Amino acid sequence: MQEIKVTLTQNKKQKPPVEGLGFGNYFTDHMFLMDYYDGRGWVDPRIVPYGPLSLDPSAMCLHYGQEVFEGMKAYRRPNGGAALFRPDKNMQRLNVSNDRLCIPLIDEDFCVEAIKKLVDIDKDWIPDGENTALYIRPFIIALDPHLGVHPAKHLLFIVIMSPVGSYYKEGINPVKIYVEQKYVRAVKGGMGFTKTAGNYSASLKAQDEAEKKGYTQVLWLDGVERRYIEEVGTMNVFFKINGEVITPSLEGSILGGITRMSCIEVLRSKGYRVTERRLSLEEVVNAADNGTLEEAFGTGTAAVISPIGELIVGDREITINEGKIGEVSHLLYDTIVGIQNGTVEDTFGWVQNV
Numbered sequence: 001m002q003e004i005k006v007t008l009t010q011n012k013k014q015k016p017p018v019e020g021l022g023f024g025n026y027f028t029d030h031m032f033l034m035d036y037y038d039g040r041g042w043v044d045p046r047i048v049p050y051g052p053l054s055l056d057p058s059a060m061c062l063h064y065g066q067e068v069f070e071g072m073k074a075y076r077r078p079n080g081g082a083a084l085f086r087p088d089k090n091m092q093r094l095n096v097s098n099d100r101l102c103i104p105l106i107d108e109d110f111c112v113e114a115i116k117k118l119v120d121i122d123k124d125w126i127p128d129g130e131n132t133a134l135y136i137r138p139f140i141i142a143l144d145p146h147l148g149v150h151p152a153k154h155l156l157f158i159v160i161m162s163p164v165g166s167y168y169k170e171g172i173n174p175v176k177i178y179v180e181q182k183y184v185r186a187v188k189g190g191m192g193f194t195k196t197a198g199n200y201s202a203s204l205k206a207q208d209e210a211e212k213k214g215y216t217q218v219l220w221l222d223g224v225e226r227r228y229i230e231e232v233g234t235m236n237v238f239f240k241i242n243g244e245v246i247t248p249s250l251e252g253s254i255l256g257g258i259t260r261m262s263c264i265e266v267l268r269s270k271g272y273r274v275t276e277r278r279l280s281l282e283e284v285v286n287a288a289d290n291g292t293l294e295e296a297f298g299t300g301t302a303a304v305i306s307p308i309g310e311l312i313v314g315d316r317e318i319t320i321n322e323g324k325i326g327e328v329s330h331l332l333y334d335t336i337v338g339i340q341n342g343t344v345e346d347t348f349g350w351v352q353n354v
């Protein structure tokens with residue numbers, strides 16, 4: 001393995017108070033960098049003081065969005081140490097995104113080690129408090145100073161970290177979701193299954209309009225028939241109908257969440273019937289009408305579980321589980337957060353100590 005050169009900061013920042021963290025507002029003292037040059041591969045891995053980058057204004061990532069990212073967290077453990085949750089899955093997925101975006105693949109094991117080293121150096125930044133964690137953002141950008149549309153030959157892999165509190169101001173309370181029938185996020189054959197900047201710029205307009213109407217997120221439908229449910233905001237989505245827990249199958253336009261995968265495994269281990277399949281909006285509305293729509297929730301690293309209390313379909317408002325947190329949402333939140341924080345036994349072997 002390559003050696004990671006470490007340059008420590010001479011000016012440690014003051015840490016923000018835990019109560020006012022919010023999400024993604026503060027950054028730790030250090031960051032990880034590694035360059036890729038055509039012909040040389042990924043070279044010069046290094047941890048340096050956090051600070052601005054210097055880029056050529058023609059850097060390709062700024063023009064054509066050749067960029068990929070990941071989102072994961074480090075958790076404070078009862079013994080005062082730190083742990084990561086399934087970091088190998090994040091690096092695997094980063095390579096899935098890399099492949100789609102013509103970005104050279106990274107060495108997954110090496111990058112997990114690099115992240116552990118960075119977390120260890122900045123471990124004082126892992127907040128202590130309920131619903132808090134150190135959010136980790138690995139990303140890769142294309143740097144070639146060049147305005148032609150081609151895969152880049154010089155790229156930079158960066159990892160930055162941010163102490164975070166609860167993702168939503170509302171906490172784990174059920175949210176109001178607007179079913180988006182005009183805009184779409186992704187289509188099969190596109191990049192929906194990757195974490196790349198363009199997917200999120202494509203979603204801003206719908207999100208902005210939904211927020212202005214007083215809703216927290218949008219529910220995305222498929223881009224072709226506008227009929228099948230895909231995701232909720234930047235989370236995967238689950239519905240419980242008549243005892244069956246259903247989540248849309250991954251067919252190219254949906255991001256394969258690690259929380260989604262973990263929820264499926266937890267529920268199956270506890271004897272729930274979980275199905276990955278196409279689920280139409282019509283089926284959900286019919287279930288609401290005949291009283292079999294029992295629960296709905298989003299899943300993702302940031303919020304873990306986000307119960308859906310209300311769905312707005314055109315001029316119809318569907319209340320789910322009387323707007324309260326359901327049994328499955330509760331169970332998943334307690335189990336996964338417990339495993340992450342070390343208060344629930346990790347029978348799956350998901351946690352890696354730093």
Ligand SMILES: *Cc1c(COP(=O)(O)O)cnc(C)c1O
Nearest residue numbers: 234235236255257258259300301
């Ligand atoms: C990151 C993300 C998710 C959730 O993935 P996790 O690995 O569970 O955090 C779901 N949908 C989209 C669009 C995402 O970007």
